[in-house]
Amino acid sequence: MSEGAASPGRDLGFALAHCEALVREGDPDRYVATLFAPAAFRPHLFALTAFSLTIARVREAASNPMAGEIRLQWWRDALQGEARGDVRANPVAAALEDAIVRRRLGRRPFVDLIDARVFDLYDDPMPRLNDLEGYCGETASALFRLGALVLCDGSEPGGAAAAGHAGVAYGLTGLLRALPWHARSGQVYLPADLLARYGVTREDIVTGRGGPGLKGACTELRTIARRHLAAYEAARDTIAPAARAAFLPLALVPAYLDAMDRAGYDPLSSVVEIPRWRRAWRLWRAWRRRGP
Numbered sequence: 001m002s003e004g005a006a007s008p009g010r011d012l013g014f015a016l017a018h019c020e021a022l023v024r025e026g027d028p029d030r031y032v033a034t035l036f037a038p039a040a041f042r043p044h045l046f047a048l049t050a051f052s053l054t055i056a057r058v059r060e061a062a063s064n065p066m067a068g069e070i071r072l073q074w075w076r077d078a079l080q081g082e083a084r085g086d087v088r089a090n091p092v093a094a095a096l097e098d099a100i101v102r103r104r105l106g107r108r109p110f111v112d113l114i115d116a117r118v119f120d121l122y123d124d125p126m127p128r129l130n131d132l133e134g135y136c137g138e139t140a141s142a143l144f145r146l147g148a149l150v151l152c153d154g155s156e157p158g159g160a161a162a163a164g165h166a167g168v169a170y171g172l173t174g175l176l177r178a179l180p181w182h183a184r185s186g187q188v189y190l191p192a193d194l195l196a197r198y199g200v201t202r203e204d205i206v207t208g209r210g211g212p213g214l215k216g217a218c219t220e221l222r223t224i225a226r227r228h229l230a231a232y233e234a235a236r237d238t239i240a241p242a243a244r245a246a247f248l249p250l251a252l253v254p255a256y257l258d259a260m261d262r263a264g265y266d267p268l269s270s271v272v273e274i275p276r277w278r279r280a281w282r283l284w285r286a287w288r289r290r291g292p
Contacts (some may be wrong), residue, residue, distance in 0.1 A: 023049045065121040184208075
């Protein structure tokens, strides 16, 4: 049976609606941001995010790393037309295929995203800061870039460097917010070279000991995230106006980073959240200020 298969008779409309519901539940920030995009493009933007969410959740869905590898391989095969059975029976795969074909997207970025997510299946350390930035580039940056391509209907949207910086800023912020959950499951995305400079070990994180060294390492990562956000802003004008809605989620990054700067923040226990109405307001304000 195909990974996550639905009944074969379900049509594309169901698949697209399924992706929208999946994003609404699993990534509310991107869901609200997508509502600012032109209606004709929203279903395929939801398909991209639903695919990204599905791949990101393989570790928690699989019983062990090998089972996770098999799931990821199914997705590679589906993208390359080599999967057994009816790929369209999987609603996310059906919606993604429609987006790839109708918006003339390349398949390689999706395969690269899958390959990057292999790291998630294991408890190996992230060796260096450059590796972490590369991981964010192949996951979050790729999603920004693909969203821009969708909004330009397959035409070149420009802003490749801007998308790179956007993804690292967004990815680092998301990983810092998720640190308490990752630590409890034995995952450590903070790079080993950075942790070593602050005298922090993997055991300090996964056992919940934490300490001032961990706070220092997280503070430096927030500085790096802000640096990439500034680089994105400097390169923003290279993005085609039609593609700018794809980058709207970045409007939330400063607020999340500021919340982690507050006194009493503990990287291993604090839940970094913004009220839903305030997130919607920030996205609306960014849209009004910057335009599409």
